[in-house]
Amino acid sequence: QLLLYEALGLPQPQFAHTPLILNREGRKLSKRDGVTSISDFRDMGYSASALANYMTLLGWSPPEGMGERFSLDQAASVFGFERVNRAGARFDWDKLNWLNGQVLHELGPEALRDQLLPLWQAAGYGAGEDPAWERDLCELLGASLTLLADGVSQAKPFYSCPDLDPAAQEQLTAPGAREALKALEQLLPEGELTAAEAQELLSAAAKAAGVKKGVIMKSLRAALLGSLQGPDLLSTWLLLHRRRQDLPRLQRCH
Numbered sequence: 001q002l003l004l005y006e007a008l009g010l011p012q013p014q015f016a017h018t019p020l021i022l023n024r025e026g027r028k029l030s031k032r033d034g035v036t037s038i039s040d041f042r043d044m045g046y047s048a049s050a051l052a053n054y055m056t057l058l059g060w061s062p063p064e065g066m067g068e069r070f071s072l073d074q075a076a077s078v079f080g081f082e083r084v085n086r087a088g089a090r091f092d093w094d095k096l097n098w099l100n101g102q103v104l105h106e107l108g109p110e111a112l113r114d115q116l117l118p119l120w121q122a123a124g125y126g127a128g129e130d131p132a133w134e135r136d137l138c139e140l141l142g143a144s145l146t147l148l149a150d151g152v153s154q155a156k157p158f159y160s161c162p163d164l165d166p167a168a169q170e171q172l173t174a175p176g177a178r179e180a181l182k183a184l185e186q187l188l189p190e191g192e193l194t195a196a197e198a199q200e201l202l203s204a205a206a207k208a209a210g211v212k213k214g215v216i217m218k219s220l221r222a223a224l225l226g227s228l229q230g231p232d233l234l235s236t237w238l239l240l241h242r243r244r245q246d247l248p249r250l251q252r253c254h
Contacts, residue, residue: 016081019059022088029091045147050100058089068095069102101146109138116151123152125159133242140235154231158239161249162226171228172253176211177219183208184216185250193241195234223253 005012023033035041041051049071056075057068061083066074104112113134120127120134127134141154156162164172172178184205189197206216221233224240240246 016084018089019085020088021058022090024090024092026088026090033091045149046096046100047103047148050096050103053103054096054099057095058091059085061085069099097146104145104148104151105143107142109135109142112138112142112145112151115148116155119148119152120155120159123156125155127159130243133239136239140231140239144231157225157227157230158236158245161245161252164222164226167228168222168226171218171222174215174219176209177215178253180205180209180211180216181219181223181250181253184220185247188241188247188250193238195238198234198237219253220250223249 001015002012021029023029029035035044038051042048052072053068053070053075056070056072060079062068062070062075063078063083066078107115113131116138117127117134137155137158138151141151144154145151172181184201187201187205193201202213202216202220206213209216217233218228220237221228221230224233224236224246230236237246240249
């Protein structure tokens with residue numbers, strides 16, 4: 001570039017650039033680090049705004065009080081080379097994941113559903129027939145998402161009955177667990193179910209089986225989700241009950 005300016009007889013401008021991006025070990029990023037293009041990030045489920053936000057933070061420090069979550073317009077309004085670091089910037093996947101999660105958490109249920117719906121359909125979930133139910137599903141799952149792909153895996157047990165994992169199978173062998181689920185099955189209403197009614201049913205079923213409420217809560221989660229991990233149990237149960245998916249999942253645990 002300098003030779004071009006000399007050949008054209010033009011004054012040479014001052015050049016500046018942000019620091020080199022390094023991997024966690026402090027070496028230059030390469031194909032061995034797994035990502036070679038912007039499209040790779042998109043395919044991995046990172047949003048454009050989260051990636052732009054993170055790349056802005058690499059080698060540049062925002063003013064005090066600005067925080068680390070901002071738009072490009074906000075960054076452009078305060079950007080200056082006096083806040084650009086001289087040392088190389090290490091790429092931190094944990095920070096990028098955190099920022100991407102913040103972007104997803106800021107989406108409302110409607111906007112999140114708009115982004116997840118094509119992914120659910122591509123996964124063969126049969127999604128799209130009940131927008132209100134799916135918005136409520138997004139309301140339930142949204143706070144736990146880091147990548148959009150998480151919204152696909154976490155939604156799967158809401159569209160199809162999952163197998164019981166080893167921990168769920170073990171929970172159902174606890175004394176009184178199956179009896180409590182059978183008692184709950186017999187108490188299930190055919191119509192809608194509210195959160196208050198669900199709490200009452202759990203208490204009644206636990207009493208009928210002679211177990212503590214914690215036993216039936218863990219056993220219900222195992223029956224509904226096939227796992228002892230997952231989103232809020234009552235909200236999960238109410239969503240599945242709206243589609244009458246709770247009864248067959250309880251029945252399989254006899």
